[in-house]
Amino acid sequence: xxxxxxxxxxxxxxxxxxxxxxxxxxxxxxxxxxxxxxxxxxxxxxxxxxxxxxxxxxxxxxxxxxxxxxxxxxxxxxxxxxxxxxxxxxxxxxxxxxxxxxxxxxxxxxxxxxxxxxxxxxxxxxxxxxxxxxxxxxxxxxxxxxxxxxxxxxxxxx
Amino acid sequence: xxxxxxxxxxxxxxxxxxxxxxxxxxxxxxxxxxxxxxxxxxxxxxxxxxxxxxxxxxxxxxxxxxxxxxxxxx
Numbered sequence: 180x181x182x183x184x185x186x187x188x189x190x191x192x193x194x195x196x197x198x199x200x201x202x203x204x205x206x207x208x209x210x211x212x213x214x215x216x217x218x219x220x221x222x223x224x225x226x227x228x229x230x231x232x233x234x235x236x237x238x239x240x241x242x243x244x245x246x247x248x249x250x251x252x253x254x255x256x257x258x259x260x261x262x263x264x265x266x267x268x269x270x271x272x273x274x275x276x277x278x279x280x281x282x283x284x285x286x287x288x289x290x291x292x293x294x295x296x297x298x299x300x301x302x303x304x305x306x307x308x309x310x311x312x313x314x315x316x317x318x319x320x321x322x323x324x325x326x327x328x329x330x331x332x333x334x335x336x337x
Numbered sequence: 338x339x340x341x342x343x344x345x346x347x348x349x350x351x352x353x354x355x356x357x358x359x360x361x362x363x364x365x366x367x368x369x370x371x372x373x374x375x376x377x378x379x380x381x382x383x384x385x386x387x388x389x390x391x392x393x394x395x396x397x398x399x400x401x402x403x404x405x406x407x408x409x410x411x
Contacts, residue, residue, distance in 0.1 A: 205351035205382075208358035209389040276349045276376075286355050 184213045185331035187324075188221035193253035193265055193280065196224055197272075199337040200283040206333075207290035214331075216324045217315075218297035221337075222304060223247040224280070225294060225311050232305025239305030246304070250280045288314050295319050295327075339371035339407060340364065346375045346403065353379060354386050357408070361392065364410045369395060372406040379404050 184206045188199050199215070207213045217225050228249055232239035247253055258264040269279065278286070294315045301307070301318065308318055317323075328334050343360050345353035353374045360370060372383065383406045387394040391411045398405040 201351050204355050208351065208355045209386055210358075211389075276347045276352075278352055286352075289359065290355070 181332045182211050183331040184211050184333045184335070185324075185328040186213065186215045186334070187336045188215055188217050188224060189219040190256070190337060191220040191223035191247045191253050192256035193268055194256050195337050196221075196250075196253055196280055197277075197283070199335075200280065200287060202335065203292055204283055204286050204290065207287060207292050211333075212291075212293075213287075214293035214295060214327060216295050216297060216319075219300050220247070222296060222300045222306065222311075224250050224253070225296060225315055226306065227310055227312050230306060230310035233307075235305030242304060250284055253280060284314075295324065297321070297324070338369075340368040342371045342373070344373045346373055348374070349376050350378050350382065354382055357383075357386070358390075361408075361410055366410050368410050370408045370410070372408060374404045374406070375402050377404070379406070383408070 184203070186199055186203060188196060190196065203213050203215065223246055226249055231243050253265065254262065255264045255268050272279065296311055296315050296318045298318050298320055308315075341360060341364060343356060345356055348356070353372065353376055357370065357372055364370065374383070383397075384394055387408060393409050393411065395407040395409050397407065
């Protein structure tokens with residue numbers, strides 16, 4: 180018992196994603212099997228560089244322009260100021276020896292953390308499976324997630 | 338005498354634990370890892386990791402800011 184952790188990441192805010200991956204990596208390093216469902220804006224965290232909607236029309240294109248471009252460019256949930264706050268946060272993290280989100284994600288991959296993506300937000304954003312990073316194992320619906328989470332010992336929603 | 342020394346000075350949570358877990362993967366049972374850390378939460382986190390993973394913490398030392406943990410691979 181106590182060996183499976185299931186997280187939902189529903190945000191692309193740097194501060195919250197940082198908390199999520201800190202717990203993820205601590206758990207995975209402790210021998211706990213971790214799986215993360217990325218949903219809502221969390222999809223932006225696992226978006227491939229340069230991903231954009233194709234043939235999805237004007238609104239999806241506009242949404243993409245205003246969306247976070249990937250894990251190295253996440254905004255902060257407070258005092259973002261068009262990215263200045265995020266830049267300051269990243270500078271402070273680095274100065275204090277705290278890993279960046281891409282660095283933590285590299286460790287997560289090394290430790291065998293499982294990523295799954297929620298289908299609905301991808302449809303809204305006009306993104307397809309190939310627009311997500313290779314580490315994503317499946318694009319699923321809520322029922323698959325609930326089935327998986329029901330077997331977990333710890334569940335967290337970020 | 339430790340078999341492996343892992344220098345995690347300057348790293349903050351959870352990196353030193355992650356580095357220790359990665360290093361331990363390539364060690365043989367019975368070997369000892371000496372972890373150096375300056376992150377003071379390691380005082381709580383290293384024993385917690387040892388308890389969770391079943392790798393015993395043989396001993397620990399403190400030299401000012403520097404913490405040294407001797408962890409045996411189970």
